[in-house]
Amino acid sequence: MISKLNPKKLILILSVLIFLILIFSGSIYVWWNSAPAEKTCSSCHEIVPSVQSHRQSSHRNVSCSECHGTALSCGIHSLREKGSMVIYHISSRVDVVRLNEKQILEVMGNCIRCHTFEYAEWKQSGHSAKYSDLFLDTTHNKSEQLHPDCLRCHGMFYDGHIEDLVEPLNIEGPWRLRETGTAVMPTMPCMACHKIHSPGNISSSPDYSNPKEIYYSGQRSLSQVFFYDRHEKTHFRAEDLPKLKLWERNREVSVSNEPIMRTCIQCHAPDARHMAGTSDDRTPRGVHEGISCIACHEPHSNNAAGSCKYCHPAISNCRQDVTLMNVSYSDKNSTNNIHWVSCSNCHTDNKKKRI
Template sequence: METKKSRKSNFITVSIIALVGIILIFSSFYTYWNSAPAEQTCASCHEISSRVTSLSHSAHREVSCKECHGTALSNGLHSLKEKAMMVIGHLKGKKPDEVRMNEEQYLAVMESCARCHTSEYAKWKSGGHSANYSHIFLDEKHNSVEQLNYDCLRCHGMFYENSIDELVDNKSTKGPWNLMDKKKATQPTMPCSACHSIHVDGEIAQIPDYANPSEIFYNRDGKTPEVSFYVRSEKIHVPVDLLSKPNITHEGKNIMVSDDPMMRNCVQCHAPNTFHVSATSDDRTPRGVHEGLSCMACHEPHSNDAKNSCIKCHPSISNCNLDVTTMNTTYANTDSPNNIHWVSCTDCHTDGSKKSVFAQNCICTEQNNPDTQ
């Protein structure tokens, strides 16, 4: 006759065997899922298959999905719950036409970007595009002049899922202003994904043909920029080579705009007014002595630093016999009336006389400027 003690012992034994079995089954499935090709795992769900296909044509084709998106256990219970809800939704028939990440997930992916692209991430962190929600939406100087509105989120908060009404408690030009969700304060408004999609078409960098030196530099095939602009209203990334070249006017005439497709990305946010007039709204399209230049000719990628921009093109002494870095422009002095983006010769040489103009408008001395002597 089975005793109470033996029944308890049998129950414990069976429980241990069942637990070990569950662990083995789960471990085997988890190991398979993380080692099998994406076509047999992620792409097996039709909602994800298009993303896997696009990844196979990108420069990240050799990077596995989990390297960027993590696994069900990457972030403990949080990611386990998130993935479980996706499976439950799938089984219930809630199958979206296209799977899209929310802002929290985009920011999580950005941490994955930083692991590989450490230099680019550090430069982005040091530049203006790393501004967070507090920097942008609690700026008293800006908010008192321009009223907060929906269009702010087109560039500053592309992945924010709600409206401006749910972001800031006051949209008038009279403060104070406060973020309704305090967690947003330190979150970046322009993360990596604002200009980059890891699924965009692109080629893996190749070692050049050292047997043909000319192929390394002069005759090397051009590489399509792997940059894209995220359109908040459509929730899609548009590659820069598919963006329209901007048409900018000054005094009723079209100005020359660079053919650099990267500049088309810049002008999406740094855009002129409805009539495309140069220097209106946030437009910084070069004109004057810099007409035709691309933004990237002066600004470093990711950091947007333009500190060394002059030396890239100019000798130390210009045609005016002056160091261009000390001329009376916003490059040398932010309070200068001569904006470096559209400064022209006539801004200083108003009457054709170098002597009078140099003395009045240029940051120089008679000792280093022979024309004023």
């Protein structure tokens, strides 16, 4: 019957059908992206925990699509990804939904839209290192063989194992990344220390009618810093991490109880014996014993360039400008590491000088 239709009528009918399909599909698309989560995302049982945690987070007023995108937000790539998710959902049983590394970085790209300053600070820090910066470092690789535990801090979200990432696993080299696309990918994205769906409150102004109570009535909120454990595949809040027990010979070192420092110590940690100064331990000792990392290091950038002047007067008890003392703060070649410099490093006569 279709073959007997006038070509013009056939074209008209097909055009109308295509138009109706587009209208119907567009309506479904708009409805899906604007409807409440109960009728869309959380209708799948695997997503319910994520939706519930999102409602308790400081991002509760940000829609799912703002961070996770839509089926068309990145063109064909998004359409293919969302389509594969539907197929995977139908064909397999998934109890816990987790983002892979590429999806983590895509969400991180959306974080930048609101957290521009934080991203700029992170970008200039040591934590923005790419896979090529760390795993193709000839000097390091010749002194210490690459190990699966490297990914515990430098590649928390990497989907494979160390042998899938780089070869050869020896100290001779030359080394190369097995997947060229990983070379420019950051090893420590935002989600290494932040859990987006973590419980939190939206900032609000205090009660200005009672100014004396502004300080005392304010409740100290939990930190928004976490540590992502690659093996457990989950985030641990800084407050829930254990406090470091550290020893200097037979003496226990006083370590700050500040929660964020517990996150730092997960990677900048001593050896298995918990001896101060071993492995990548940078816990303050000497004149700075007991203070926290964040007392000197700014968040995200980790810059400590101006930290001395925040605590010290221009002229110290030694009658010297503390920013010019012979420590690694001002001179990278100094033997007096700023993290554990003590009075005896400079005053060998053990005499206390007073003004």
